[in-house]
Amino acid sequence: MFRRPDGHVARMLTIAGSDSGGGAGIQADLKTAHQFGVYGMSVVTAITAQNTVGVQAVYPLPAEIVRAQFESVRDDLGFDAIKTGMLGDRAAIHAIADALAGVDCPIVVDPVMIAKGGEALLQPDDVAAVIERMLPLADVATPNAPEAERLTGIPVRSLADAARAAEALARLGARYAVVKGGHLDGAGDLAMDVVFHGGAWTVFAAPRVPSRKTHGTGCTLSSAIAAALARGARPLEAIAAAKSFISRAIASAADWDVGSGHGPTDHSQCPVFPDHIEAGRMYVFDGRQFAEAALPL
Ligand SMILES: Nc1ncnc2c1ncn2[C@@H]1O[C@H](COP(=O)(O)OP(=O)(O)OP(=O)(O)O)[C@@H](O)[C@H]1O
Ligand SMILES: Cc1ncc(CO)c(N)n1
Numbered sequence: 001m002f003r004r005p006d007g008h009v010a011r012m013l014t015i016a017g018s019d020s021g022g023g024a025g026i027q028a029d030l031k032t033a034h035q036f037g038v039y040g041m042s043v044v045t046a047i048t049a050q051n052t053v054g055v056q057a058v059y060p061l062p063a064e065i066v067r068a069q070f071e072s073v074r075d076d077l078g079f080d081a082i083k084t085g086m087l088g089d090r091a092a093i094h095a096i097a098d099a100l101a102g103v104d105c106p107i108v109v110d111p112v113m114i115a116k117g118g119e120a121l122l123q124p125d126d127v128a129a130v131i132e133r134m135l136p137l138a139d140v141a142t143p144n145a146p147e148a149e150r151l152t153g154i155p156v157r158s159l160a161d162a163a164r165a166a167e168a169l170a171r172l173g174a175r176y177a178v179v180k181g182g183h184l185d186g187a188g189d190l191a192m193d194v195v196f197h198g199g200a201w202t203v204f205a206a207p208r209v210p211s212r213k214t215h216g217t218g219c220t221l222s223s224a225i226a227a228a229l230a231r232g233a234r235p236l237e238a239i240a241a242a243k244s245f246i247s248r249a250i251a252s253a254a255d256w257d258v259g260s261g262h263g264p265t266d267h268s269q270c271p272v273f274p275d276h277i278e279a280g281r282m283y284v285f286d287g288r289q290f291a292e293a294a295l296p297l
Contacts, residue, residue, distance in 0.1 A: 002037035002231050004080065010038045012230040013073055014223055015066075015096055016085030017046040017058075017112075017121065023264025024050070024115075024216030025085060029223035031267035032245070036227035041077060043069040045088035045096070048121070052215055052259025055119035060088035063095040070099045083108040083226035085219055086121045090129050097133035106229040109138035109174070110222035113147050116215055116262045127151070136173030140235060142222045143169070145183040158184065159192055159203070163297050166196035176235045178225075181205075182217060190284065191247075193221075194297075195239055201297055203282040204240055206247035211254040213263035220265060221246045228271070236277040244272035244285045251287060 001009045012033045019025035026042045033040030045066050049057040066088065073079070082105060087093045100107060111130050113122045122130070127150055135141055135151070143165075145156040152168040155161060162179040169177035181192040190205040224242035225235075233241060249265035256263050274290045277283060282293040 001039055004232055010230040010232070011041065011077060011079045012038045012223070012227050013041045013043065013079040013082045014085065014226070015043040015045060015070070015082065015087075016219070017048050017088070018044050019048055019050045019216065021051040021215070021259065021264065023052065024219045028216040028219040028264075028267065029083060029085065032220050032223040033227045035245070035267060035269060036224065036231065036271060038227040038230045041073045041079065043073065045092050046086055050115070052261035052263050054117040054261070055115050055121070058121065060092060063091035066092045067095045067099060070096070079105055079230070081106045081108065081226040081230035083110065083223050084134065085110045085222065086112040087130070087134070089123070090126045093126060093129045093133055097137065100137050106139040106226070107137050108140045108142065108222050108226040108229070109134045110142045110218060111147050111151060112218070113150060131172060135169065138174040139229070140176045140178060140225055140239070141169055141174035142178045142180060142218065142225065144180045144218055148179045156184070159194060160297060162194045163196065163201050166194050166201065170196050176239070178239060180218060180221065182214065193243065195236065197235070197279065200279040201295060202236060202277070202279050203295060203297070204243040204285070205282060206243060206285040207287075209250045209254055211250060212261070213253045213256055213265060214250060215262040215264050217246055217250060217265060220249060220267065224271065228273070233273065236279065237273060240274045240277050240283060240290060241271040244290070245269055247285050248287065
């Protein structure tokens with residue numbers, strides 16, 4: 001396990017739903033934390049009966065047990081970074097936001113709304129609670145294109161749209177707003193994620209793998225960012241390391257036979273931490289290292 005400068009083991013908490021299929025949610029988050037050398041803990045908000053074909057059932061847990069899990073880990077183990085994913089119902093969202101208002105470590109908010117197969121993981125009426133309660137807490141927010149569209153009202157079809165939506169998310173309170181490009185049509189051969197912070201955009205890109213094995217890519221990216229932050233990485237370095245991890249995880253699972261639908265990614269990868277990342281540039285990860293390029297915006 002990775003030790004922080006003061007000698008203590010780096011710790012990450014995920015507050016998310018359980019994916020029985022093991023590719024997304026809590027299961028993906030804990031596997032990812034482990035690969036970053038970070039001790040992982042979990043607060044389960046909802047149980048899903050899910051596989052690579054779809055979501056068969058969703059069972060949100062009562063706010064009281066969500067709060068109790070959080071207090072158990074906070075009062076004994078502590079954490080160096082927190083990631084939130086699927087949040088359950090509105091009462092749970094309020095309980096989580098109240099609990100997070102009192103923590104002093106970085107928080108990554110992945111505003112999970114719909115599964116790859118189109119099933120709702122957040123009730124549409126609860127989107128307002130995510131905007132009002134969760135985005136202002138986010139050191140890093142990581143919506144995909146449809147989620148960014150729903151949160152900001154800006155249609156997100158291109159990299160330029162994603163850049164505008166990221167800026168709007170920063171106005172809603174996210175310190176670093178990452179709009180993921182997995183769903184962007186016409187983005188060419190690269191899967192590009194755009195980050196807005198402090199008036200500048202930074203883009204992280206990697207070759208787009210022609211694969212359906214992308215179940216849980218969003219969960220994996222956000223927990224990888226949180227795990228890197230738990231190690232003490234700075235936000236842009238953490239996002240870059242996460243991009244290297246998810247790119248390798250997707251590429252390595254492309255020929256897997258796990259499940260017959262949108263299969264999981266290969267979490268047994270090692271992240272690459274870049275030496276130096278500057279805001280306002282593009283960084284392309286080729287599977288081994290990052291190369292710098294001009295910002296395509
Ligand atoms: N085919 C692909 N090849 C390479 N990278 C990809 C591919 N699809 C997605 N990515 C990358 O994976 C990460 C997650 O993006 P994506 O937009 O798929 O998230 P998501 O929709 O929230 O995922 P999920 O809902 O399955 O958890 C981003 O860094 C994105 O660029
Ligand atoms: C539990 C859970 N969280 C998030 C996602 C989004 O990938 C999913 N499919 N399942």
